[in-house]
Amino acid sequence: MKIVIAPNALKGSLSAAQAAEALAAGCRQAAPQAELVVLPVADGGDGLVAVLTQALKAAPKTLRVSGPLGQPVEADWLYCDEHHRAVIETAAAAGLALLDPQELAPMTANTRGVGELILAALDAGAQRILLGIGGSATSDGGMGMAQALGVVFRDREGRIVEAGGSHLTEIAGIDSSNLDPRLREVQIQVICDVDNPLLGARGAARVFAPQKGADAAQVEQLEAGLAQYAGQLEHFLGKDVRNIAGAGAAGGLGAGAIAFLNAELKPGAELVLELLKFDDALEGADLVITAEGQLDGQTAFGKAPAAVARHARAAGIPCIAIAGSLGEGANELDKIGITKVYTLCRDSVSVEDAMSNAAEYLRETAALATRSFCL
Template sequence: MATRRQPPLTFVIAPNALKRSCSASAAAVALAAGARRAAPDAEIRLVPVADGGDGLHEIACEVLGAERRRVRVTGPTFAAVDAELAWLPRQRLAIIEMALASGLALVAPDQRDPALTTTLGTGELICEALSLGAETLLIGLGGSATNDGGIGMASALGYAFLDRDGRSVRPVGAELGRIARIERTGIHSQLPEVQVQAICDVESPLTGEQGAAAVFGPQKGASPTTVEMLDAGLQNLAERLRQDLDCDPEKVPGAGAAGGLGAGLMAFCAAELRPGAELVLDLVGLDQALKGADLVLTAEGQIDAQTASGKAPAAVAARAQRDGIPCIGIAGGIGEQIDSLHGRGLDAVFSLCPGPIRLSEAERRVTELLERTAEQVVRAFLAGRKGAQRAD
């Protein structure tokens, strides 16, 4: 008696970018190539994802088909840089990745100091979006070099920050403590008409032990003394926001994202803070891609206990779990205490490293290693299915 042929399997490939080495789209292509070697007949659906940090712009352009708009803006150290925004004219939607204008990658390691950097260029990108006629702005907060509470961004939009003598305050973190008054009389005429959503993957408040300066300042080059100064400045900014703008974002989760830009967008642009991964998964249509899928593969540079806190692989895994689909993660590094992820839909995690290997080599060979690991993951999945069928 002839055996009935099983329908081809369907795999969803939904990786995040692997920082410094591989974009989400490139990772998806590499994972798919490995999966095809193990299962040539499988249907493979590529859904690169992001969580609001690095990679949002690329997802918008490569997955959503947005137009790339290049703009010359003020970089984080006040030197001019070329940045891009993504523009979807039919939806009147602009997508901005703040790191492209105000990011840490734009500052040489020996020059990093969040007391002296600005989000002015991010505000200039917003102005460009307004000039295009944007009705909705999505702004990704992540990878910043800044700790200015968003006053650089707001200055580009026409807000004025004045000291006790009525003089303008330079829009950098070191000057936050000098702000005595905020004026909004000169703001961009189209700003009140646009809906702004700030996408973040952290839950830090603006100030305090878990705030923007304390948690992220050292990563951007701040000494302990500088961290204290920056936090005091953000506290002063929070008080001015309460007094002058009747806005109190200080303790809102996510307000500390991108050096306080989360709070700044709330106060100066009436922005809504959104968990980045969930919003991006909706944008790229992950739910539709999951229909009828047999396996989901996701990936990121590092999967650890922090992955559960709003990172893209955890969000992908949760949606796969909701639909009863196994989900396996692949990472360059696997941290401690990942057990909690298994209960959230990430059924297993594999390292892409074949053995002891230098980080520089892993980054250089990342697509090859992703492909090889994906092949072995899928072969293990197929072996498990074969065993289950025999048991039946």
């Protein structure tokens, strides 16, 4: 029997590689003779760099950059000399995981560190940049990134506007004349796990800002600010980013990447599976096991487990998904090819317990799922 193990990270608990190790241990316990193919996956958020390091045969690099609140952080990124390709992870420079819950600051957190990573990639000679934008703590529309790359934002009195969600409504002018000219020669692909537009009920502010600590009043302020920002981007750069799928990702960083980097937005999980040669790994497989921190109705929209399940279904292979917890809509995941769902939060296991002991519960659940499949 051949089992392909392809989990995403379990945010707050395990990296994709750690999750894969735990799943593999459970599968070996239940089916010692099985051939295991271990391929941790990602969809543009936390763990993208780690997942692609071996696949791209790229050299890991570390750069001290500005964190989401301006504090210095050590951010990992990749560079492949052979193909002049860089991989940058927004979460490494501006991610939620860099902040304690009490530090969340949706109105002031910014993406400057992302721009600093892009500058490092340009300095290294990158001709292609893969920018993952999941897992951000920011709602600045990419202002910080743009400033690091040479863009100047001004208010009605001509004063410089600093990056941050609370300052978006102040923008009355955008000067991109000093935007790093090397960007014109570089192909930039932005990958994310959502297709939300910048504004509206499914936009950056109303859907994602609460997850970053915004209260109801701040959500409306961010919505107004991003609308102002979009208007200025159209006026000064000729880019209407309001309704582009994915523009609302990472607090509007998707919109900023389109406007300032002339980037192409791509579904993250699909591109990662392509780079990992996932379909080749499926050849001759009897079972696929994937995992993520939470599975719910949103899983189908760009999340890594959904992409894994779709590829498994296309190959005629059953796919089991294991979640830390289940949310609304999880019972409909069979539509994307997930044939059975298990959760770590069973038998009175709390979410806190599951997160604290995720590796052990994941191993136990993988063993249970494998035994059930073999019956």
